[in-house]
Amino acid sequence: MKIKWAFRVVIAYLLFGILMYLYLFHMANTSIPTNLKGTSADPATFLNSRELFLSEDYSKIRNLLFFLSTPYEWLFYFLILILGISTVFEKWSRHTSRNRIIQTLIYLFWFSLASFIFTFPLSYISYRFSCIYHISTQTFHSWMKDEIIDFWVNYVTMFVIVFVLYALMKKFKKKWWLMAWLLSIPFTIFMTFIQPVVIDPLYNHFYPLKDKALEAKILALADKAHIPANHVYEVNMSAKTNALNAYVTGIGSNSRIVLWDTTLNKLSDREILFIMAHEMGHYVEKHIYFGMAGYIILTLIGLWLISKIMAYMVKKYGRTLNLTSISQISSLPLFLMISSMLIFAASPLTNWGSRYEETRADRYAIHLTHDKKAGIKAFQDLTRSGLSEVNPPLLVKIFRYDHPTMMERILRLEKYKNK
Template sequence: MRKRWPLWLTLALVVYAAGICLYFTFGNLYAPSPQYAGTPADPGTFMTPEQIHKGESLSRIHSLVYFIATPLHAAVLALLLGFGVRLRNRLESRLRSSLLRTALFVLVFLAVIDLLFLPLDYVLLRVDRGYGLSNTPLSTFLFDHVKDLGVEWVSTGFVAIVLLWLMKRSPKRWWLWLSVISVPLVVFVTFLQPVVLDPLYNKFEPLHNASLKGKILALATSADIPAHQVYEVNMSARTNAVNAYVTGIGQSARIVLWDTTLNKLKDDEILVIMAHEMGHYKEKHIYIETAVGIVVTFALLWASQRLLEQFVRRGGHRFGIRREGPDLAALPALLLIVTMLGIALTPAQNAFSRYLEHRADAYAMRLTGDGDAAIRAFQKIAKDNLSPVKQPPLVVWFRGTHPDLQDRIVFFEQFKK
């Protein structure tokens, strides 16, 4: 039985994948609510049948990949536990420096996982390009993966070095000290993201449209938001979708518009979207999400410490993981535990995110009073992003960080009336 667990795990994944394929292949999952037929929330009033079909098909594909790839990622971590032990043994036989061993262990392990899932990411790229949503060339796609790996290696490697040191110093309380250390790290990374990390992938420039910039800054002034600059980013080199966001904290806070948004939406529609983003800033959602994230991190690490301790004590020796002292080979097991707990928490996190997004929508209406522009903006977003206005419950629970477009349009219509 012990030697056959990879086979049973593979069979379970096959059965699960077959069920997910049946769920997303058949059935009218994306039908809009009948009571909104003929209203602005009915996609038939602003999208062609072809656009509706393409949006639903694309959503089925992305959801299918998500619901298969997520447990597959956890399964791969489980299957790589033995590889982690062999990698640890080889590094210990050749390197004396524990820091260098940890850094190389993390790099090799992350690179293996990235290479295993690279074909799946490439398939999604081809699908998005086939549906006219992505413009990303293969060279950019591969270079982005290299940059992702580099950023992940630096961040994960640093955490792994600190974690192993804490495990050695405090075997029972490392989760507490790591949680405490994570607080300033999260704040620091949030501050750095718009000025250091984001420019690694895209080019940011001050908004060229002086008239629109003046309107946005005037809107920010009326909301008592100390904004002095608005940025545009050249996302048209990668995608035809539209989006905008506010990122960073303190002096690094930025209002950012995709150039696709500037090209496809009218000024009043852009102002409503900007008012939504200002709602996030005004209601301090980034601080709230950071605070909630810190609390969740404490709970997650506490549970992970206990589960890892039980795993190493009862079954770690079967894989070659040592019970004494911190072991490099235990890091994949810890990552697996954190991954599984993260999947379990996803529905609650998404529900909280949808609540904050609705709050931002309500703020945008209070600030602009323009329900008509909001309706037009989100109808165009549905068309240009090929987004179904209604998603099935399973997708809402695990992928829905924003309310359904149908619910948002209905809210704007009610405000308009």
């Protein structure tokens, strides 16, 4: 019976993949509206024929991989549960030691290793396509190094979360979700605080901006926006990608303004200042704090739903899933599967909120710099460097885009210009 369920789920995943392929490659409409032909939002006006072809081709592949990757994780969690592999990992951990800390470390190691191996093919395919389309400049050795760092960073973070979570499940059988939520608040703030100075440097080298003349312009802009900033940081991303980016990260004394060196190499000073003004808009309007507040609220709702769904699943399908209680650590795949499904279901809402904040930041950049031409050119260059679609399919926009589409962003600048 369990083998039949596993087979049915695999078939369902394959059918879903076929449907998404048909939608993205044959049914979705990504053409520019007729009234926008020839405008600055029309990619034909700023991309050559080869860039247009590559943009359309790569976007379809990237979108397909996005829609395949999340259900692929669900497939892993389901198979490792129903085939009893999670239970085997738990038995190994118990036979090795009676100490709960060591048991959690051992179980998580085998679980994380199995997850890494299972998801590696899709990760590698995504990496290879980014190389083929000249988005990634990263060597396999460098990419693999990042994957291994990811493995250990996730392993350490997961250990802290899982050990505390399952200790709460054992102690507070019905209200564990509330206790877990209360503890998640300081943990979230702490992780946001240490991200720029502890985690990010594990992947890339950060250093003060070399172009001091440009730094002076950025700091003058920050002063105009009443942002206390003494340094702008540069990160060496050109060894990994041709894409462009800039961001503000961290909170309190660890907050940083960061520019990728690819952005510095490919954009003019005016374009960089517009992008910096956009990032300053996030800071001025305190989007990082609103984002944290939203995350904390959604975590409360999510943990409550997970507690109800897990209790129901164990009660009704416990034998099939090889579970007798939600507090046994082998139920972790069920916890992660439900969490991932809820996050995916909530993504239209969270993406909408993020797109609203990005729109606000764009407007702030216009008011701060009064340089619409630089903004339009920057968005066009971002499209070219990332081979992005200016008008993605509806499902892609809803489930994947946490920024407005480039067509929307450029049109907003054009309309502001007309005023």
